[in-house]
Amino acid sequence: MNAPPPPSGAERTDGSSVRIGALVPLTRPGWGEAGRHLLAGLELAVSDVNDSGGIAGRPLELLVRDTAADPRRAAAAVDEWARLGVAAVAGEYHSVVARAAAARADVLGLPFLCSSAVLDALTEQPTEWVARLAPAQSHGWRIYADFLLGAGHRRIAVAAEPSVYWASGARVLRDHLAPRGGTAIELDMRALAPAAVCDELVGQRATALLLLVGHPEPAVSIVRSVRRDQRLSGIMVGAPAGQPEFAGWAASLGGDGAAIPFLRYLPERLSPLGARVGAALRERLAEAPSFVAFEGYDTVAVLADVLRAHGADRARTAASWPRVAVEGTRGRIRFSRTPGIGVWQWAWAPVQVVDRDPADPDRFRILRRHPV
Structure with a gap:
């Protein structure tokens, strides 16, 4: 698999870090610009988490894989991370890619918090393992x-x-x-x-x-x-x-x-947290951050909150989706079951x-x- 070097340092194998697998499209035919913004948000949030003590004193680490908009790459990455013992999977922009990742995560019992993909049918059947931040396509459209x-x-x-x-x-x-x-x-x-x-x-x-x-x-x-x-x-x-x-x-x-x-998924005015994150993202990206960058940040913010509360146990992470209450950059994030959608859904991000x-x-x- 063609993957870029992990942006948060060398991948550790000694168990000293809590690891999250990050799916992002960075090369064609994937939408690399969206992937770059998504990754910037993920990375910034990881940096903020580690600056505030990490996960019970352990650093949070991203294991990044470039999906290049290829569902097979995403599924292979999820398989790899299941073997490596990651605590959860995050990210992805392209809906068809996120759907492949969600299917594997469901089979393998690996929590997946999808950042940006909006396809209603992210999974064929209801699952406890997958949650999503982006509004469902039917809602936004x-x-x-x-x-x-x-x-x-x-x-x-x-x-x-x-x-x-x-x-x-x-x-x-x-x-x-x-x-x-x-x-x-x-x-x-x-x-x-x-x-x-x-x-x-x-x-x-x-x-x-x-x-x-x-x-x-x-x-x-x-x-x-x-x-x-x-x-x-x-x-x-x-x-x-x-x-x-x-x-x-x-x-x-x-x-x-x-x-x-x-369509974009931002409030009319950002909260103080959102404004601070937006300024940091602008500096990191050297341009105005898109809503996708904020989705990336919120993804890690939610996962960090869950991991701090329940540890890195995968089953406990998945069981915690309905109890999430995290102040994100674009509002308070809670997950619920939404008719016609088989994953835990933030209903709804601002549109x-x-x-x-x-x-x-x-x-x-x-x-x-x-x-x-």
């Missing part, structure tokens, strides 16, 4: 659908690539829009070049286009094509999965990447619909928030 309806959009084109994640998102949108007078018009990006999408949008009389596709391609090419087509000057382009959150989006598209609403300001693409505008 319904909020996004309500934003579209509130903005007056009824004919909404969805440019989608084939994947479980994109198909699930399209279904959430379609099922939420239809009873409320909206229509989701699906465009199969296996059959359409970016330029051909424009003709479809005109022909379908769509007022909004949602990008359920990979970044940078074909997302960047689709946005450029739409922005340059005078027939589509009034169309709204959206990206519910959050592609515009990262600096790479603005670097690739400049002003064309502004005014594209997306925003935001975009980049056309007058200043480095500034974000909050268009809708939940809770209000």
Whole structure:
């Protein structure tokens, strides 16, 4: 397995540390920018935990593995960590990868706190071993659908690539829009070049286009094509999965990447803890931290609290999910059972619909928030 050196020092094998396995996409075809932010949050939290005495006097240590968006890599990492005796698994951004990791963690009896993946069906069956911080896709994407309806959009084109994640998102949108007078018009990006999408949008009389596709391609090419087509000057382009959150989006598209609403999981105002962590993350990343970085920090904060209270016993960690009450960077974190979701779920992290300001693409505008 191609894994980077552990960022928190050499991996110990003498039992002196409490170890957490960290799944992050750092190389292509994984979304490396998201992985870098996730890892920064995980690392910062580990540093803070160790500065405050570690876990009953033992240092907390990350064992990092690059998933490269490959479910098989993630499953192999979980197998490896089960043999190495890690206390828990953390992280991952890509839903299909997190799903593979959750399946192995469930089989092996290894606690897994998923940081960022939102797919509702993170496991096929209910499990006691897996918990999640990120809002379920159905929750966040319904909020996004309500934003579209509130903005007056009824004919909404969805440019989608084939994947479980994109198909699930399209279904959430379609099922939420239809009873409320909206229509989701699906465009199969296996059959359409970016330029051909424009003709479809005109022909379908769509007022909004949602990008359920990979970044940078074909997302960047689709946005450029739409922005340059005078027939589509009034169309709204959206990206519910959050592609515009990262600096790479603005670097690739400049002003064309502004005014594209997306979902992110931050409160309108950070708590004092969140503000302190945000400043430290900005210094570590040399750029503004994304919500994914805060998810990484909160993941370790929760695990550290559980490990301090119950020790590194895996079964006791898994049994503690319903008793978690941790002040995170984005609110108080508690886990519960949510209908239709088989893992312990934080219900819910704050949700925003935001975009980049056309007058200043480095500034974000909050268009809708939940809770209000």
